[in-house]
Amino acid sequence: MRAVDLIAKKRDGSVLSPEEIDFLVQGYTRGEIPDYQMAPFLLAVYFQGLNDEEAFALTQSMIQSGQILDLDDLPGPTGDKHSTGGVGDKVSLVLVPLVSACGLYVAKMSGRGLEHTGGTIDKLEAIPGFRTALSKEELVAQVRKIGCAIVAQTPDLAPADGKMYALRDVTATVESLPLIASSVMSKKIACGAQNILIDVKVGRGAFMKDLESAQKLARLMVEIGKKLGRRVTCVLSPMDQPLGYAVGNALEVKEAIQALCGEGPKDLIETVCDLAGELLYLGGLANSISDGVSQAAAALRQGLAAVKFQQMIEAQGGDGRVLTELWRLPQAPLRWVIPARNCGFVQSIDALKVGLAAMSLGAGRERIEDAVDLSVGVLLAKKVGERVEMEEPIATLYVRNRERIGEAQRLLEESFVIGEKPAEKRLQILGRISSLD
Numbered sequence: 181m182r183a184v185d186l187i188a189k190k191r192d193g194s195v196l197s198p199e200e201i202d203f204l205v206q207g208y209t210r211g212e213i214p215d216y217q218m219a220p221f222l223l224a225v226y227f228q229g230l231n232d233e234e235a236f237a238l239t240q241s242m243i244q245s246g247q248i249l250d251l252d253d254l255p256g257p258t259g260d261k262h263s264t265g266g267v268g269d270k271v272s273l274v275l276v277p278l279v280s281a282c283g284l285y286v287a288k289m290s291g292r293g294l295e296h297t298g299g300t301i302d303k304l305e306a307i308p309g310f311r312t313a314l315s316k317e318e319l320v321a322q323v324r325k326i327g328c329a330i331v332a333q334t335p336d337l338a339p340a341d342g343k344m345y346a347l348r349d350v351t352a353t354v355e356s357l358p359l360i361a362s363s364v365m366s367k368k369i370a371c372g373a374q375n376i377l378i379d380v381k382v383g384r385g386a387f388m389k390d391l392e393s394a395q396k397l398a399r400l401m402v403e404i405g406k407k408l409g410r411r412v413t414c415v416l417s418p419m420d421q422p423l424g425y426a427v428g429n430a431l432e433v434k435e436a437i438q439a440l441c442g443e444g445p446k447d448l449i450e451t452v453c454d455l456a457g458e459l460l461y462l463g464g465l466a467n468s469i470s471d472g473v474s475q476a477a478a479a480l481r482q483g484l485a486a487v488k489f490q491q492m493i494e495a496q497g498g499d500g501r502v503l504t505e506l507w508r509l510p511q512a513p514l515r516w517v518i519p520a521r522n523c524g525f526v527q528s529i530d531a532l533k534v535g536l537a538a539m540s541l542g543a544g545r546e547r548i549e550d551a552v553d554l555s556v557g558v559l560l561a562k563k564v565g566e567r568v569e570m571e572e573p574i575a576t577l578y579v580r581n582r583e584r585i586g587e588a589q590r591l592l593e594e595s596f597v598i599g600e601k602p603a604e605k606r607l608q609i610l611g612r613i614s615s616l617d
C-alpha cells in the first residue's frame with residue numbers, strides 16, 4: 181500500500197477498508213507517513229466524510245496505536261467525560277473532582293488548544309507547578325489514591341490521536357464529524373473507563389453549529405462505544421454564548437474554583453450538576469439522573485468537590501493554595517473595560533467572536549508551535565437576558581500587549597446584540613442520546 185493512493189481514493193469518495201485505514205494511522209504514528217501526506221488525507225475526510233464502518237475502524241486503529249489503561253481493579257465504578265469544545269468551557273475542571281467526590285473513579289486524558297481558546301490542559305497549567313504529564317503507572321496510582329486525575333495525552337495512550345489532533349487543529353479540519361467522533365472515543369476508551377459521558381456542544385461557538393449535526397455526532401459516538409463494550413451517554417448543550425463569564429485560561433480556572441466553592445455563575449453550576457447527574461447514573465452510583473443531580477449539588481454545597489480538586493492539584497505537583505489565594509494564578513498586567521454603546525437587554529452574545537477576541541489577545545493558538553499566554557482573556561460583565569445601561573461595562577479585556585486591544589475590542593463589540601425586550605430563557609440541555617435507552 182502507498183499513502184498517496186489511499187489519499188486519492190478518499191479524495192474521490194471511495195470507501196477505505198479497515199486495513200487501509202490502519203496502514204495510514206499506524207504509519208503516521210511511527211513517523212513513516214509525514215504531515216504533508218496526513219494533512220491532505222484529513223482534508224479529504226473533511227470533505228468526503230467516513231461511513232460508520234470507516235469511523236469505527238479509524239477509532240480502533242487509533243486505540244491500538246498505543247496502550248490501553250486497565251482500571252478494572254479499582255474499588256469502584258470508572259467514568260470519563262469529554263466535551264466537543266466551546267467558548268468558556270471549563271466544565272471538566274469542576275465536574276471531574278465533583279463526580280470523584282461522589283464515588284466515581286476518573287482518569288481523564290485531555291487536550292490542549294481548541295483553536296480560539298486553550299484546552300483543559302492549558303487551563304490546568306495556569307496553576308503553578310501543576311504537572312499534566314504523568315506516566316501510566318503514576319496516573320493509575322493517583323486515581324486509586326484520591327479518585328481522579330486529569331492529564332495530557334501521552335505517547336502511550338492513543339498517540340495517533342494526539343498527533344493527528346495537533347495537525348487537525350492547524351489545518352482547519354477539526355470540524356469533521358467522523359474525525360471528532362474517532363478522536364473523542366479513542367481517547368476515552370484508551371483511558372479504560374467503562375462509563376463515558378460526552379458533552380456535545382451546539383451553536384455558534386461550537387464545532388457543531390446546528391442540532392441535527394450534533395445529534396448525528398452523538399449517535400455515532402454512542403454506536404462506537406457500544407461496539408467496544410462501553411456505556412455511553414451524549415448530552416447536547418448550547419454554545420451560543422460563552423459558558424460562565426470567563427474566557428481565557430487562568431480566568432477560567434478562577435471561575436471554576438469559584439464554582440467549586442459554590443460561588444460560580446449559575447449557568448456553569450447548573451450545567452455541571454446536570455452532567456454530573458448523567459455520569460453518576462451511567463456509572464450506577466445514582467438511581468436516576470435527578471438523584472445524581474441532587475448528589476452533585478450536595479457535594480458542591482458541602483465543599484467536598486473543592487477538597488477533591490485541591491487533592492488533585494497537590495497530587496500532581498500544583499500549588500493547592502490557589503483555592504483560597506486566587507492571586508497565585510497568572511495575572512495579565514493590563515485591563516481594558518469595554519462599555520455598552522446603547523442600553524437595553526442583551527439579546528445574544530456571539531460565542532465564536534468572544535473566543536476569537538480571546539485568541540487575538542493570545543489565549544489560543546493558530547499553529548502547533550504557538551505559545552499560549554495563560555494570563556490573558558475576556559471577562560464578560562453581562563450575559564443574555566441581563567439589563568445593560570449606556571456606557572455600562574459589558575466586558576473587560578485582560579491584556580499583555582496593548583497593540584492587541586483594538587481587534588479584541590472590535591470583536592467583543594460585534595458579539596453583543598442589545599435590544600429593547602428581554603431575551604427568552606434558554607435551555608441548558610437540548611437533548612440526550614444514550615446506550616442505556
